[in-house]
Each structure stands twice: as C-alpha cells, then as structure tokens.
Amino acid sequence: MAEAIKERASRGPTRGEIRKQIQLPLSEAFRISWRYVTIRLGRSLITAGTIFLSVAFLMSVFTMVAAAKAAGQELDQPTIARYTWLVTMGFLICGVGIVNALLMSVTERFREIGTMKCLGALDSFIVRMFLIEAGLMGLFAALTGGLAGLLLMSAWSAFRAGFSVLGKMDWGWTGQGGGYGLLAYYLLSVALGMILSVIAAIIPAWRAASLQAADALRTEI
Amino acid sequence: MQMPEGLTPEKAEEIQERLGPALEQVSEYVVRTRNLRKTYQMGKVLVGALRGVDLDIKRGEYISIMGPSGSGKSTLFNMIGGLDKPTEGSVYINEVDLAQLDAYELAWLRCRTIGYIFQTFNLIPVMTALENVTLPMIFAGVPEDDRKERGIELLRRVGLGDRLHHKPAELSGGQQQRVAIARAFANDPSIILADEPTGNLDLKTGKEIIGLLKELNEEKGVTVISATHDLKMIDVSDRVIWIRDGVIARIEERSKLQVEAALAVEDALIEEGGNSQ
Numbered sequence: 001m002a003e004a005i006k007e008r009a010s011r012g013p014t015r016g017e018i019r020k021q022i023q024l025p026l027s028e029a030f031r032i033s034w035r036y037v038t039i040r041l042g043r044s045l046i047t048a049g050t051i052f053l054s055v056a057f058l059m060s061v062f063t064m065v066a067a068a069k070a071a072g073q074e075l076d077q078p079t080i081a082r083y084t085w086l087v088t089m090g091f092l093i094c095g096v097g098i099v100n101a102l103l104m105s106v107t108e109r110f111r112e113i114g115t116m117k118c119l120g121a122l123d124s125f126i127v128r129m130f131l132i133e134a135g136l137m138g139l140f141a142a143l144t145g146g147l148a149g150l151l152l153m154s155a156w157s158a159f160r161a162g163f164s165v166l167g168k169m170d171w172g173w174t175g176q177g178g179g180y181g182l183l184a185y186y187l188l189s190v191a192l193g194m195i196l197s198v199i200a201a202i203i204p205a206w207r208a209a210s211l212q213a214a215d216a217l218r219t220e221i
Numbered sequence: 222m223q224m225p226e227g228l229t230p231e232k233a234e235e236i237q238e239r240l241g242p243a244l245e246q247v248s249e250y251v252v253r254t255r256n257l258r259k260t261y262q263m264g265k266v267l268v269g270a271l272r273g274v275d276l277d278i279k280r281g282e283y284i285s286i287m288g289p290s291g292s293g294k295s296t297l298f299n300m301i302g303g304l305d306k307p308t309e310g311s312v313y314i315n316e317v318d319l320a321q322l323d324a325y326e327l328a329w330l331r332c333r334t335i336g337y338i339f340q341t342f343n344l345i346p347v348m349t350a351l352e353n354v355t356l357p358m359i360f361a362g363v364p365e366d367d368r369k370e371r372g373i374e375l376l377r378r379v380g381l382g383d384r385l386h387h388k389p390a391e392l393s394g395g396q397q398q399r400v401a402i403a404r405a406f407a408n409d410p411s412i413i414l415a416d417e418p419t420g421n422l423d424l425k426t427g428k429e430i431i432g433l434l435k436e437l438n439e440e441k442g443v444t445v446i447s448a449t450h451d452l453k454m455i456d457v458s459d460r461v462i463w464i465r466d467g468v469i470a471r472i473e474e475r476s477k478l479q480v481e482a483a484l485a486v487e488d489a490l491i492e493e494g495g496n497s498q
Contacts (some may be wrong), residue, residue, distance in 0.1 A: 028359050032359075035347070035348075036347060039347040039348075040347055111343065112345055112346075114343075115343045115345065116345075116356075116360075117304075117328075117331070118302070118304065118331055118337045118343075119331070119332065119337075119356055119357040119360055119404070119407075120328050120329070120330075120331045120332020120333065120357055120360040120361065120408070121328065121332075121360050122324065122325065122328045122360075123324060123328075125360070212304060212305045212306060213302075213303075213304040213305070213331075214299040214304035214305035215305070217304070217339075217343070
C-alpha cells in the first residue's frame with residue numbers, strides 16, 4: 001500500500017497531457033447529445049411533438065392567409081385585422097408551447113447536470129450538450145412541422161376553394177402583390193421554432209450548470 | 222452570461238503551474254480543513270450546519286465521518302468535495318486552497334483528483350454501465366479505445382464484467398453502487414468521497430460494498446472519506462470522526478474491540494436474512 005501511495009504522489013500529468021485533457025471534444029458532445037435524443041426517444045418525441053405542432057400551427061396560419069389572398073378574397077380592414085390576430089396568436093402559441101416543453105425537459109435533468117459537474121464536466125460542456133440536443137430536436141421538429149402545416153392547410157384550401165387556388169398561391173420567396181411568399185414564411189417558422197427551442201433549453205441548462213454542484217444534485221422536481 | 226470557452230494553452234499552463242506541484246509533491250495530508258463554517262439561511266433564521274471544523278486527513282487513510290442526520294456530515298462532504306462553497310474557512314486538497322480555484326481548475330480537480338460516490342448512486346439513467354464508467358474519462362479527454370478498455374477493466378474489478386451493457390434500471394441497488402464505484406475510480410483519483418454509500422442498501426450488500434471500498438483503498442493507495450452512520454464502516458476505518466451539531470465531537474483511531482460486539486449482531490442478522498437480495 002505504501003508503494004501505491006508513493007507511486008500516486010510522484011505521478012503528475014505532463015503539460016502535453018493537460019492540454020489534451022482540457023480540449024472539449026465537440027464531436028463527443030454531439031455524440032452524447034444524439035444518444036440522449038435517441039435513447040429517450042419517447043420523451044424526445046413528446047418534446048419534439050410540441051415543437052412540431054407549434055410550428056405546424058404557425059405555418060398553417062401563414063398558408064391560410066396566402067390561400068385567402070390567392071382565392072381573391074377581399075382584404076378589407078376587418079379581414080386584415082382578423083388575420084393579424086391569427087398570426088399573432090400563432091406566434092404566441094408556438095412560443096409558449098416550445099418554451100414550456102424545453103423548460104420541462106431540461107428541468108427534470110437538474111440532478112444529471114449536478115452529477116456531470118461532479119464527474120468533472122465544465123459548465124460550458126454541459127451547456128453545449130443541451131444546445132446541440134435542443135438544436136437537433138428543434139430543427140427536425142420545425143422542418144417537418146412547418147411542412148405538415150403547409151401541406152395540410154393547402155389541401156384544406158384546395159378542398160374548399162378548388163385546386164386552382166394552389167396555382168395562384170405565392171410559393172416562392174416573394175409574393176406577386178409585394179410582401180413575402182410561402183417559402184419565406186416557411187423559413188421564418190422553422191427558424192423561429194429552432195431558435196425558441198435552443199433559447200428555452202439553454203437558459204435553464206446554463207442556470208443548472210452554474211449552480212454549485214451540491215445544489216444541482218439536491219434539486220428535486 | 223459567463224460561460225467559459227475552450228481553454229487556451231496559456232490557461233492550461235497556468236492550471237498546470239498551480240495544481241501540478243501539488244500533485245507531484247508528497248504531502249502527508251491530502252485533505253485539510255481550517256475553521257470550516259457553513260451557514261444556511263432558512264427563512265429569517267441562520268442555521269449553522271458547520272461551526273468551525275479543523276481536519277487533517279493523511280494520504281491513503283480510510284476515514285469515516287459519523288454522526289446523526291442533520292449533524293452536518295453531508296455538508297462537510299460537500300465542502301471537501303468542492304461541491305459547495307464554505308461560508309468561512311478553507312479546504313485544502315493536496316495543499317491547494319479550493320477557494321482560490323476558478324471554474325476550470327475546480328472541474329479539473331473534480332475530474333481527476335476526486336471520485337464521488339452517492340447514497341442514491343446518481344448514475345445517468347439512459348447510459349449503460351460501461352458508458353457511465355467512461356463518462357468521466359470523456360471529460361478527461363481519454364481516447365475512446367483507452368476509455369473502453371479501462372472501463373471494462375474497472376467493471377470487472379468490481380465484479381460486473383458480465384453487466385457491461387446493462388442500464389442502471391436493469392441492475393440491483395448493490396450492482397448500481399458497484400458501477401458508481403467503478404465510475405469514481407475512472408480517472409484514478411487520489412481521494413474517494415462517499416456520501417452514505419450504503420444508505421440505500423441492505424445489510425449484506427452494504428457490507429460487500431464497504432469491503433470493496435476497503436480493498437480498493439489498500440490496492441490503489443487511494444484515500445477514502447465516507448460520510449455515514451453505518452456502524453459496519455467502523456471496522457474498516459483507520460479513523461472515525463464523530464460530528465455533532467456542526468463540530469467535531471471526537472476522533473477515534475481504529476479499535477476493533479469496540480465494534481466487535483455490534484458487528485457480531487449484524488453478522489447474525491445477515492445470516493438469518495440469508496440471500497435476501
């Protein structure tokens with residue numbers, strides 16, 4: 001035992017070793033985050049589902065407005081007010097839904113964050129892991145959700161006003177009568193979904209990571 | 222937001238300069254605390270969880286910190302492990318004052334110098350036993366092949382060679398604590414901190430875990446500091462530190478005679494219970 005103690009005390013890391021030790025492997029963070037998403041597939045799907053639905057709702061509102069325009073609906077003052085109201089609600093529901101889902105999914109892992117701190121994870125590594133995880137989920141869910149909202153609302157509009165409407169809609173970046181087309185709105189919805197997911201995950205993750213490890217471990221949900 | 226970015230080589234050298242000598246020199250004491258105090262605010266009342274603790278722990282010792290719940294032993298555990306900041310006083314690990322360390326250095330210390338074992342095991346539930354054990358090595362930047370090899374070796378050492386790819390939920394309490402022990406040893410630390418390691422285990426399993434810790438303590442020359450109220454610990458401890466109301470009540474050198482009676486009773490209980498696990 002005495003030899004073991006002596007051997008341990010005499011062994012210090014070399015400078016090169018330390019340098020290697022301190023590099024935070026992004027690929028490793030990515031790998032762990034991806035594993036988290038896939039292993040907890042059920043939980044991830046619920047969170048992603050909320051993002052999906054939120055973005056789908058927002059995109060369907062945009063599509064509905066575009067279809068109304070294409071169908072030649074008269075855009076008088078009350079109609080514009082109604083659509084503005086719908087779009088605002090779309091934004092709000094999308095935002096609240098995503099923030100709520102991500103806040104929950106991070107908060108329930110405070111203890112894990114505490115454990116990781118004990119194992120020697122830097123705060124920045126923990127935050128980066130959650131950033132990647134939320135980014136990945138946000139991206140996939142928002143891309144598919146936006147598409148679903150667009151397709152479903154287009155189909156509904158075609159069903160109600162005839163297929164000719166689809167041809168008259170502004171699918172591109174800009175609209176015929178000025179303003180933006182559906183592509184622009186799609187990208188806006190996806191970006192919004194993803195950015196909100198990342199922000200909503202990062203803030204609690206950063207808060208947990210900057211807690212004293214003992215406090216993070218004590219947190220009970 | 223104050224988020225440390227990737228370290229520069231200069232910073233790494235600075236850390237090496239500050240922590241390196243401490244690691245290289247043979248200091249007799251691996252942990253020292255001086256006038257350690259911790260006060261919690263409970264509503265409007267200030268509660269003193271630790272009220273001035275002076276402690277010197279030698280390299281390679283097996284220490285039990287005993288005391289009733291609420292005596293401050295977990296608080297002391299957190300302070301020694303750098304998991305919480307003292308209100309007053311200092312903790313020295315390898316003669317380095319923890320209060321002087323920044324976030325990087327603290328992470329570095331937690332990663333390589335200290336291994337933690339908890340009452341509730343605190344394994345990452347989505348990861349397999351092997352992944353749990355290799356996680357601290359990821360933080361230490363160990364290459365993947367070495368991680369795997371060492372992880373398997375450690376799990377074999379704690380008797381879980383055939384459970385490498387099981388998730389925590391598929392393991393018994395005793396097995397989970399063995400994984401946690403393997404994980405604590407991942408980066409070959411010089412201190413193992415165990416907070417009630419047998420608190421969630423039955424008598425027999427608890428005894429096995431204590432035995433394993435003692436074996437590793439002798440085999441690897443690692444210092445084991447365990448906060449506990451498990452009397453079985455006394456048998457293997459070099460010193461027992463009794464805490465009461467946030468101060469050290471007394472320190473006992475190992476004395477088998479005192480505990481033999483208590484252990485005989487427990488042995489009888491274990492035999493009676495048989496293989497209840």
